[in-house]
Amino acid sequence: xxxxxxxxxxxxxxxxxxxxxxxxxxxxxxxxxxxxxxxxxxxxxxxxxxxxxxxxxxxxxxxxxxxxxxxxxxxxxxxxxxxxxxxxxxxxxxxxxxxxxxxxxxxxxxxxxxxxxxxxxxxxxxxxxxxxxxxxxxxxxxxxxxxxxxxxxxxxxxxxxxxxxxxxxxxxxxxxxxxxxxxxxxxxxxxxxxxxxxxxxxxxxxxxxxxxxxxxxxxxxxxxxxxxxxxxxxxxxxxxxxxxxxxxxxxxxxxxxxxxxxxxxxxxxxxxxxxxxxxxxxxxxxxxxxxxxxxxxxxxxxxxxxxxxxxxxxxxxxxxxxxxxxxxxxxxxxxxxxxxxxxxxxxxxxxxxxxxxxxxxxxxxxxxxxxxxxxxxxxxxxxxxxxxxxxxxxxxxxxxxxxxxxxxxxxxxxxxxxxxxxxxxxxxxxxxxxxxxxxxxxxxxxxxxxx
Amino acid sequence: xxxxxxxxxxxxxxxxxxxxxxxxxxxxxxxxxxxxxxxxxxxxxxxxxxxxxxxxxxxxxxxxxxxxxxxxxxxxxxxxxxxxxxxxxxxx
Numbered sequence: 451x452x453x454x455x456x457x458x459x460x461x462x463x464x465x466x467x468x469x470x471x472x473x474x475x476x477x478x479x480x481x482x483x484x485x486x487x488x489x490x491x492x493x494x495x496x497x498x499x500x501x502x503x504x505x506x507x508x509x510x511x512x513x514x515x516x517x518x519x520x521x522x523x524x525x526x527x528x529x530x531x532x533x534x535x536x537x538x539x540x541x542x543x544x545x546x547x548x549x550x551x552x553x554x555x556x557x558x559x560x561x562x563x564x565x566x567x568x569x570x571x572x573x574x575x576x577x578x579x580x581x582x583x584x585x586x587x588x589x590x591x592x593x594x595x596x597x598x599x600x601x602x603x604x605x606x607x608x609x610x611x612x613x614x615x616x617x618x619x620x621x622x623x624x625x626x627x628x629x630x631x632x633x634x635x636x637x638x639x640x641x642x643x644x645x646x647x648x649x650x651x652x653x654x655x656x657x658x659x660x661x662x663x664x665x666x667x668x669x670x671x672x673x674x675x676x677x678x679x680x681x682x683x684x685x686x687x688x689x690x691x692x693x694x695x696x697x698x699x700x701x702x703x704x705x706x707x708x709x710x711x712x713x714x715x716x717x718x719x720x721x722x723x724x725x726x727x728x729x730x731x732x733x734x735x736x737x738x739x740x741x742x743x744x745x746x747x748x749x750x751x752x753x754x755x756x757x758x759x760x761x762x763x764x765x766x767x768x769x770x771x772x773x774x775x776x777x778x779x780x781x782x783x784x785x786x787x788x789x790x791x792x793x794x795x796x797x798x799x800x801x802x803x804x805x806x807x808x809x810x811x812x813x814x815x816x817x818x819x820x821x822x823x824x825x826x827x828x829x830x831x832x833x834x835x836x837x838x839x840x841x842x843x844x845x846x847x848x849x850x851x852x853x854x855x856x857x858x859x860x861x862x863x864x865x866x867x868x869x870x871x872x873x874x875x876x877x878x879x880x881x882x883x884x885x886x887x888x889x890x891x892x893x894x895x896x897x898x899x900x901x
Numbered sequence: 902x903x904x905x906x907x908x909x910x911x912x913x914x915x916x917x918x919x920x921x922x923x924x925x926x927x928x929x930x931x932x933x934x935x936x937x938x939x940x941x942x943x944x945x946x947x948x949x950x951x952x953x954x955x956x957x958x959x960x961x962x963x964x965x966x967x968x969x970x971x972x973x974x975x976x977x978x979x980x981x982x983x984x985x986x987x988x989x990x991x992x993x
């Protein structure tokens with residue numbers, strides 16, 4: 451154990467741009483890639499991290515002063531800039547815990563499939579970043595690898611179970627047979643959407659039949675499409691916020707352009723990182739598909755497969771300005787929405803499903819999800835910034851967070867911060883969840899038996 | 902030169918896997934092509950001159966361009982049928 455910790459310590463002292471390529475290379479070799487492919491994978495991920503770092507300069511040069519001025523001039527405590535899920539995913543994968551999360555979660559998935567504790571084969575390797583995030587912030591808080599991995603594991607087990615339980619609803623509403631969504635942000639949002647609908651059922655009996663299904667009218671409007679383009683969001687928000695804090699027109703336009711550049715370039719840099727992970731994802735997919743195929747399994751996928759739903763699209767556009775309003779009026783929120791304004795469709799797609807495509811219900815659920823996302827961003831603001839700075843992905847003094855964390859991350863992190871007691875509670879929760887869900891899995895009809 | 906537009910939720914993650922699938926297949930066919938990744942909301946800005954759209958999800962808007970659901974590149978299930986469909990569309 452001591453030697454292992456020593457090795458971990460040495461590698462993480464190398465800094466993320468060297469450490470991550472080394473780790474990804476090792477993980478690639480473990481997954482059966484040849485050395486050159488594994489090394490190229492690792493280096494591509496490292497290059498993505500360097501690219502992200504370059505783009506992030508824009509934030510502390512232009513946006514951090516604006517966010518601070520908002521605090522001073524208007525007493526609006528939105529001092530942490532929301533960098534969006536792609537940035538947080540990169541930060542999460544760049545930590546020691548984060549890099550090992552991929553083989554760790556794969557292993558958990560295989561074990562759970564073998565003991566019949568899940569029906570989901572989660573091939574959506576990239577979204578293991580949600581578990582990487584939980585593990586990374588828990589490590590930042592506890593400085594303990596065992597507790598951090600236990601937290602990442604609990605998160606993963608819970609996500610798989612939620613994926614299974616909501617699979618039927620997702621398959622029916624989105625017409626996606628054989629799919630489940632064991633996705634760190636999608637699954638918890640589905641739960642909220644479902645609860646929001648239960649709540650609305652108390653007031654509108656019979657599921658308000660009068661409400662028509664949305665046909666995607668707003669999404670088809672060219673002007674709406676134009677102003678919700680990520681680069682336009684950046685330009686408008688950057689310029690307006692800068693003007694509000696009484697900067698000159700020249701400075702405000704510069705800030706607007708810088709934010710447009712950020713919204714445009716950051717996802718492209720993250721894409722480089724994703725390309726590096728692609729061979730790992732393909733290798734993992736092959737292994738999983740060989741072992742677990744056939745109709746009794748669900749294929750776990752990214753919620754991107756649901757975004758085409760017309761209600762999801764039109765509510766996502768309405769949700770962009772609403773998110774800003776929510777962030778401003780929500781007591782205690784410290785996160786200034788920016789990056790994740792480009793990903794509102796991920797949230798609305800999830801509340802569309804339990805709302806069965808009804809516009810009002812979908813939007814109501816999505817607003818609650820966003821409010822919770824603001825609080826999750828607030829809760830994790832310090833931890834996210836600490837990890838980002840430690841990984842060299844944010845400069846000392848910058849304040850970054852996101853709207854991509856969920857209520858589930860908060861619960862797991864809260865338990866984990868209790869130290870070894872938390873470790874025990876998490877272990878007990880994993881066992882309890884597995885036993886409880888295993889009962890459900892074994893009761894499901896097997897398609898292969900019926901044939 | 903055939904123009905393949907590949908769309909998912911962000912233009913970052915899922916579309917990168919589909920892009921890899923498209924490239925791996927098209928390289929074996931000798932068809933000359935370029936691919937571009939985008940998110941579904943931006944599709945309108947990229948469809949001009951496109952020969953095919955590969956999407957992660959069913960689209961609610963008809964862009965007048967043949968559209969194929971590309972999830973088989975992610976799951977690996979039905980990948981051959983998807984390749985055939987793509988070849989058929991691009992050979993027209």
